[in-house]
Amino acid sequence: MLDESLRELARWLSHTSLASFMSGAWEWPIAESLHFMGLSMLIGTVGIFDLRLLGFAKRIPLSALHRLIPWGIGGFVVNMLTGICFLTAAADQYMYNPAFHLKILSMAIAGVNVMLFYTTMFKKVRTLGPGEDAPMPARIIGGVSLTCWLSVIACGRLLTFYRPPSFHWCFWC
Amino acid sequence: MLSVWVRESPTMFAFPFILVVHAWGMGLLAGANAAVDLRILGFAPRVPLSAMSKFYPVMWFGFVINAVSGLLLLIGYPTKALTNPVFYLKLLCITVGMILMSWVRRRVFPRDAPLTGNIKAMAALSLLVWAGAIVSGRLLAYTCKHLLGDMKC
Numbered sequence: 001m002l003d004e005s006l007r008e009l010a011r012w013l014s015h016t017s018l019a020s021f022m023s024g025a026w027e028w029p030i031a032e033s034l035h036f037m038g039l040s041m042l043i044g045t046v047g048i049f050d051l052r053l054l055g056f057a058k059r060i061p062l063s064a065l066h067r068l069i070p071w072g073i074g075g076f077v078v079n080m081l082t083g084i085c086f087l088t089a090a091a092d093q094y095m096y097n098p099a100f101h102l103k104i105l106s107m108a109i110a111g112v113n114v115m116l117f118y119t120t121m122f123k124k125v126r127t128l129g130p131g132e133d134a135p136m137p138a139r140i141i142g143g144v145s146l147t148c149w150l151s152v153i154a155c156g157r158l159l160t161f162y163r164p165p166s167f168h169w170c171f172w173c
Numbered sequence: 174m175l176s177v178w179v180r181e182s183p184t185m186f187a188f189p190f191i192l193v194v195h196a197w198g199m200g201l202l203a204g205a206n207a208a209v210d211l212r213i214l215g216f217a218p219r220v221p222l223s224a225m226s227k228f229y230p231v232m233w234f235g236f237v238i239n240a241v242s243g244l245l246l247l248i249g250y251p252t253k254a255l256t257n258p259v260f261y262l263k264l265l266c267i268t269v270g271m272i273l274m275s276w277v278r279r280r281v282f283p284r285d286a287p288l289t290g291n292i293k294a295m296a297a298l299s300l301l302v303w304a305g306a307i308v309s310g311r312l313l314a315y316t317c318k319h320l321l322g323d324m325k326c
Contacts, residue, residue, distance in 0.1 A: 029315045031310040036199065040307065043197075044204015048231060057227035067220045068208055153200060154193040162188050 010091035022089035035082040039156075039166035041075025043149060050149075053125070053134045053142025062128040096164035101172070103155035117141045179249030180321075188249060194269040195242040201311075206274060213281065213288055213296035226282040232274060252325070256319045260308050262299030266299040266306035 013019060022028055043070040051057065052065050087094050095101040120137040128134060134142070162170075180186055205228040212220055247254050254260040273295050280292055317326035 029312055033311045036196075036307045037309060039196070039302060040200045040303075041207060042204070043200030044206070044208045047200065048205065048208070048228065051231070057230075060210050060224040060227050061221075064224050067217050069210065071211065071217075143303045150197060153196050155276035157196045158189055165227075 006090075006095055010095055013088045013091040016040040016088055019089045022085050022136040028086075028089070031082040031085050035079050035131060037085075038075035038078035038082065039153060042072045042079070043153070045069060045075075047070035047149060050146040051143040054146070055133060055136050055139065058132070059130045061130055062134070063126050066126065091161050094159070097159055097162050098172070099155045099158040105154055105157070106148045106151040106155060110145060110152070113141055113144045113148065117145070139143060175245075175266055176248045176251070179245055188246075191242045191249075193247050194238055195246065197238035198237075198242060199307065202232050202239060203235075203307060205231045205235070206270065206303050207227075207300060209277070210296040210300045213277070214293055214300075222281065222288075223283065224324040228276070229274075229278060236251040236271065248323060252319045252321050252324075253317055254313065255314055257313060259316050263309040265312070270299060270302045270306060273302070280282050289292060 022031070045065075047059075049062075049065045049069060049072075052060060052062055117138070121135070121141060125134050125138050133139075179191065182188070209228055210226050211217070212225060214220055277292060277295055277299065280295075281288070282284060286292075320326045
């Protein structure tokens with residue numbers, strides 16, 4: 001049932017105008033380049049914020065680093081949009097790709113993690129001055145965030161090696 | 174022998190893993206550089222620029238892991254890169270980017286010098302060459318003509 005509707009969805013997506021737009025010679029590589037720039041913005045801001053939570057570069061006040069987060073969000077938005085382009089243009093290559101499943105899972109964990117951060121820890125850490133350590137729960141959140149985003153990059157880079165039907169090792173596929 | 178290992182080792186830790194490390198390093202090097210460049214260009218003015226001197230170890234770390242992983246990828250498929258003009262464009266972008274990175278660092282840190290038009294121009298150029306390095310790196314996969322020896326892509 002689920003498999004049937006997934007196939008139906010993949011078929012439908014492959015007939016959208018976005019899918020035909022992406023089939024040009026340069027659209028895909030250009031979108032990929034933007035996707036890599038967005039990734040860099042995300043890791044260069046959110047990743048460094050996470051490192052500060054973990055105790056790296058403690059001379060920087062956390063509130064200063066937090067002002068860079070909007071650029072990371074900007075990078076993420078670019079990557080959502082370009083990601084939707086890829087997914088639409090080659091839906092079957094992603095839906096049945098274990099690396100893609102793990103990439104989505106990593107993003108979901110990062111999403112829950114960031115909500116946890118803003119609901120429980122943000123007020124406590126935003127006043128941290130130079131040299132001050134983040135409390136242990138905030139450090140753990142920073143570690144989880146960094147791990148998730150590095151995993152998102154790794155899974156994204158590995159997508160091409162696990163295109164269906166070459167996923168023999170994947171027990172849930 | 175190293176070349177054959179990079180291409181043919183069945184473990185996850187050869188070719189795919191090297192690509193993953195290369196993407197991580199790119200994020201750190203280009204991302205941290207872009208953050209400093211954007212700040213110099215006047216975005217997010219409330220971020221204390223002096224605090225950003227701590228970004229440089231992150232950039233150097235990204236550079237070192239990418240120099241190593243990039244060299245391994247080159248050893249794995251030397252013909253693929255060396256016969257492609259885009260590869261030399263990528264190297265040029267990285268070289269200019271690293272020179273600008275050191276130049277800007279000397280000019281701006283640690284004495285919080287005023288951000289002259291010169292420094293801003295260099296920051297803008299830095300953004301451009303890091304974007305250029307990313308684009309040319311990505312295009313390597315699409316402009317490849319010779320994969321290995323006489324083998325076509």
